[in-house]
Amino acid sequence: MRTVIFRSIAPYLTSLMVLFSIFVLLRGHNEPGGGFIGGLIAASALAIYGIACGVAPVRRAIYFHPMAIAAFGLFMSAMAGVLSIFAGVPYMSGLWIYPHLFGVEIPLSSVLVFDVGVYLVVVGAISSIALALEERDRD
Amino acid sequence: MEPILAILVGALFTVAIYLFLSKHVIRILMGAAILGNAVNLLIFTAGRVTREVPPIIPGDADALTGAAANPLPQALILTAIVISFSFFAFLLVLGYRAFQELETDSSDDMRVAEPVGDKSPPAGY
């Protein structure tokens, strides 16, 4: 698998896929897409990088342990629901704010926070399994 | 459409159960993967198969106009897919680790936890 072509393409491919995954994540707000599918794309990007360049560079590149990323995502998702305690509405209600930045209205919501959390959970959990399997492959 | 899907669900269940009856962990694993798909298709069929439009409310309306497909079975299936996917990933790793440690793939030979000819408790004081 570690051909020269693959190894030189993989970093670009990975960065492109991660970028695309973030696009899919944010697009999921109102259109098809979302945290789960975005997370899957990002996890497969990391898996490709792992196949091409080895698992150690991937672990270095993401800096945090994949399970810690997943745990942070879980924390974020759960907290997104807790925000509604301040609004007096049931758990997990969608709350919106519309700040104006540079004259553009940007709708932000607790749903988005939840979705980003899901994204991180999926990235962390799947890439942790994928990297573990890839590591074992080399034995 | 429903009868065809029902037969397909039945066929998938048959295959899954047949694979589950095998002694080899890898076949049981495949059975688990097929079983998950069979169940997803079952939920999809039980939620009524329709040819209507997706349930998306147009920007200028407050409610759905006309009949639309039921989104709930799809949400259920998505959840079930995610769960069966993570299950499958775990079982794959578990089966592989068990094969490495126990050096067998056959459930008949997996007798470490329940050894053959285990000692009986003492019969007297």
Add this chain to the structure above:
Amino acid sequence: MAGKSEALQDLSVAYVMQPVAAADWLIVAPVIWCILIGAVLLMLRKRTDLQPLIAIPALALLVLMTLGLLVHVFQSGTLSMTMGRWLPPFGISFTVDLLGAFFAATSALVALGAGIYGRSDVDDTGRRYGFYPFLMLIMAGILGAFLTGDIFNLYVWFEVLLISSFGLLVLGSEKKQLDGAVKYAFLNLIATTLFLVATGYLYGLFGTLNMADIAIKASELRGTAPLMTLVTLYLLAFAMKAAAFPVNFWLPASYHTPRLVVSALFAGLLTKVGIYALLRILGMLFPFEREELSFLIAIAAALTMILGVMGALAQNDIRRSLGFLVISGIGVMMAGLALGSPAGLSGAILYAAHSMVVMTALYFAAGVAARLGGSFELTSAGGLYTKNAAIAAMTLMLFLSVAGLPPFSGFWPKIMLVKASLDIGAWWLAGAILVTGLLTTITVGRIWALAYWRPAPAGDPDAAALSPLPVGATMALAGLVAITVAAGVWPEPVMALAQDAARGLLDPSAYVLSVFPVEASQ
């Protein structure tokens, strides 16, 4: 979607409009708390020294939350909160009645015991593998299952607890654990898949997954073949989760393999979640179908009891013996479900709560015994009484409690169940419960006589040479023993609680009212 024009629309057709009282947050707080702390601990998985320091206070707070919830439910009746403000049945409801709150509080107590016991039982490797995060996440699954009011959500919580239980089961990846985990994982996967199949059919039949909604609609389809089929499927799926005969084989294959504290937690809580689901779905939602199946359930119950305890009698390893006693206890609870009368159901509920505490404590006792005597084997154990009389006395209390002898907590539910079976003339079921009690007494009596009373085998290190018992482990054991003694000598409060919970199951109108306040008042 949600634009600024929202204010012009009538939101009350889709949304819950009345504000949520702060006290109602107790409904979801235990689950959220477990998930949040679990996530934090997972992020800190390298800091093995910090983990118990965070987890044990968090579990203590969890106990307070669930006790608060129990008191709140006791005072103001069944509570409900629907996620995301959607009107039920469109949103996922969390509905807490006395049964759910009672089980939640008991399981939180057991989890606190496990957290404290785990400090000395789980070494650094086990902590790095994530004992404490998994403990919190499995509690999220268990509490979610007890508190949710939506069948598909119940399935999701089952999966959450199952995946966390896999993690706990293979903590350390020893050969024996992998062997046990393979059997545990595959058989439980089949059980939850059956649950999902039944839920798919249920949705096809009713078009709803909200339990209160189903409780309203169930009578329309009473006695039809599809409903009967799916209730039977539910029975099979949950009986498998509860380890009832003849689908119990995953339990004795795996429960003695993990670390002791994990075995204790599983024995106390996991099978009871299956019993809870049986009580909730068969007992509350489909009472007529349960009535049809009651003879079948009664036979399965009697066989589970008798064969379970006979399995316990045949084991040399104390942990394996205890695993079979868990199964035997499940049979007693199933007997209450088969009876279906108020006395039968309340007996089952009380026995389940008793079993949560006592089975966990028994495993703790076995762990302490192994620390003192160095072995789980009956053939080589002995002389524990002379080594530590206090531990031996506590263990004897637990033994008498699990056998159902007075004045301990196992006595009262068994009395209720025997009386309930005699009331309807099911003398053989009453006989099975009594014979099980006798055989359990023989089993635990033999363990006591051999491991505790018999003089220590020659060459055994004497008490002075042993390292002292960890304080946490002794405290966790003593706390759980105190609960079973207290519930035995002063049973009125818990009995009244179980009877109220059973009444809530048999007449779900309060449950429905809490989810659909408008329709019910019309």
